[in-house]
Amino acid sequence: MCLAIPARVVTIEEGRMASVDIMGVTRKVSLDLTPEATEGDFVLVHAGFALQIVDEQYANETLEILRSIPDFAEDEGIALEGA
Amino acid sequence: MDLSGFRDPVIARGLIEAIDTTAAKLGRPVKIMEVCGTHTVAIAKNGLRAVMPENVTLLSGPGCPVCVTANEDIDIAIELARQPGVIVTSFGDMMKVPGSYSSLAKEKADGRDVRIVYSPLDALALAEREPDRQVVFVAVGFETTVPLIAAAILRAQAAGIENFSIFSAHKTVPKALAALADDPDVQIDAFILPGHVSTIIGSEPYRFLAEQFGTPGVITGFEPVDVLQGVYMLLKQLEEGRAEIEIGYHRGVMPEGNPTAKALVEQVFEPIDADWRGIGVIPGTGLGIRPEFDHYNAIKRIPVSPPPPKEIKGCQCGEVLRGITLPFQCKLFGKGCTPEHPIGPCMVSSEGSCAAYYRFTDYGRS
Numbered sequence: 001m002c003l004a005i006p007a008r009v010v011t012i013e014e015g016r017m018a019s020v021d022i023m024g025v026t027r028k029v030s031l032d033l034t035p036e037a038t039e040g041d042f043v044l045v046h047a048g049f050a051l052q053i054v055d056e057q058y059a060n061e062t063l064e065i066l067r068s069i070p071d072f073a074e075d076e077g078i079a080l081e082g083a
Numbered sequence: 084m085d086l087s088g089f090r091d092p093v094i095a096r097g098l099i100e101a102i103d104t105t106a107a108k109l110g111r112p113v114k115i116m117e118v119c120g121t122h123t124v125a126i127a128k129n130g131l132r133a134v135m136p137e138n139v140t141l142l143s144g145p146g147c148p149v150c151v152t153a154n155e156d157i158d159i160a161i162e163l164a165r166q167p168g169v170i171v172t173s174f175g176d177m178m179k180v181p182g183s184y185s186s187l188a189k190e191k192a193d194g195r196d197v198r199i200v201y202s203p204l205d206a207l208a209l210a211e212r213e214p215d216r217q218v219v220f221v222a223v224g225f226e227t228t229v230p231l232i233a234a235a236i237l238r239a240q241a242a243g244i245e246n247f248s249i250f251s252a253h254k255t256v257p258k259a260l261a262a263l264a265d266d267p268d269v270q271i272d273a274f275i276l277p278g279h280v281s282t283i284i285g286s287e288p289y290r291f292l293a294e295q296f297g298t299p300g301v302i303t304g305f306e307p308v309d310v311l312q313g314v315y316m317l318l319k320q321l322e323e324g325r326a327e328i329e330i331g332y333h334r335g336v337m338p339e340g341n342p343t344a345k346a347l348v349e350q351v352f353e354p355i356d357a358d359w360r361g362i363g364v365i366p367g368t369g370l371g372i373r374p375e376f377d378h379y380n381a382i383k384r385i386p387v388s389p390p391p392p393k394e395i396k397g398c399q400c401g402e403v404l405r406g407i408t409l410p411f412q413c414k415l416f417g418k419g420c421t422p423e424h425p426i427g428p429c430m431v432s433s434e435g436s437c438a439a440y441y442r443f444t445d446y447g448r449s
Contacts (some may be wrong), residue, residue: 001148001176001434003121003278004304006084006333021444030204032234033344042084044282044335047174048202050413052282052341056084059334063088065310069097 004046006054011038020045085408089306098311105318113278114140114270115317115405118260120147120434121305127439129307131314131337139314142406143436144263145359146277148224149176150404150435151427153358156252157182158389159382160221163250164195166385169211170367171375172206175199179431184390200422203235203249205348210239210247219381221250227279229253229370230344230433233351236372236379248381253370256280256290262362264296269406273317275310278332283348285340291376293326304332351376360428361401364437398427403436410440417447 007020016031022045031037034050038074043050088094117123123143126132132141145151161182164171171187178188178199191197200206203220209216221234226449232249239247256277259442263271276289281302292298299320303313312331320327320443330336348370357369372380397415402408410429422438429435440446
């Protein structure tokens with residue numbers, strides 16, 4: 001039930017609403033919880049509301065670290081939490 | 084946004100290798116519990132239990148909001164649907180959940196006006212279109228969903244929509260985890276913490292798990308690589324003798340959560356005690372509508388008194404939710420109880436542990 005999917009904000013509309021693109025499908029969502037969202041941002045959409053702006057940079061950094069996992073599994077020192 | 088990396092088999096294999104190495108170093112049985120229905124499905128669908136080392140068990144906890152809803156609350160929702168002039172709306176998952184005597188789906192078949200909506204805003208729009216009816220939204224869910232309901236109430240107030248109200252059966256997660264961390268019947272070593280609940284509340288509310296109970300937790304996303312990363316981070320903590328709350332799902336969770344959402348919830352709701360199926364009453368884990376919003380509180384506007392609740396005979400949903408009984412160990416699993424003909428809530432909801440085991444594994448098929 002707590003499923004939320006990433007969507008791109010296409011246009012901000014009146015009444016704190018926005019049109020978002022979810023994998024090619026356009027939907028209207030409320031920006032009540034993310035009033036700072038701007039066009040082009042990725043947001044997590046849950047039941048018609050944008051819950052949070054998604055940090056794409058974090059996503060890429062996490063993947064970069066995870067890609068090197070087999071090598072650094074041996075290496076005790078690296079923490080994943082920074083990702 | 085390209086998230087395909089979080090499904091990349093090469094990265095997944097690397098993580099599985101790292102999990103194997105760390106689990107071998109630990110050398111003792113480890114029970115890891117997830118407490119989010121979306122994780123339940125992600126683990127079952129991607130077959131992640133099958134790639135765990137022998138000494139690592141992944142358990143599903145009380146993470147499906149529909150499943151943990153007490154029969155008494157379902158009975159109230161049903162009673163609301165029976166009142167003249169009322170339209171009951173809810174998320175689809177709620178429809179087939181059996182209460183003590185009926186379900187919303189059965190009530191609908193009997194001619195009551197019960198409708199599935201995708202968003203509480205759809206229920207609000209319905210109230211606007213049907214000014215002569217009372218539109219009740221039956222609100223079940225965790226912290227992820229609560230801010231939406233708060234926002235819908237504030238929108239109704241701002242727009243002067245008078246015929247819209249909420250039956251709040253919400254629950255909050257962190258204190259329920261204390262009940263599990265303390266449970267001698269299960270003995271959980273670590274928690275995979277819910278991603279989108281944490282999007283709203285952040286990591287701080289779980290800190291006591293690490294500090295008071297010495298139980299590590301990692302906030303984890305929902306792709307296969309996310310879950311494997313979470314398991315690896317937990318094993319690493321156990322191996323190093325640490326107990327901390329870490330965030331693995333940084334693309335969706337900030338340590339402080341979403342302050343705007345938290346403020347909306349605080350404005351509209353106040354903590355109350357809540358009855359969890361299988362666990363019982365946990366103080367302060369429910370959310371009631373504050374008295375200043377009584378006008379939007381369905382049970383204040385339409386007082387109902389359903390007959391005393393009763394439990395479903397033979398259903399072990401309560402034990403399944405605590406990780407004591409695995410779904411296929413219930414004698415109804417796959418026999419009387421299947422997703423097509425569910426007997427208990429853990430088989431009804433698509434996120435229920437029983438439904439996830441039934442759909443994605445061979446257990447219960449003879």
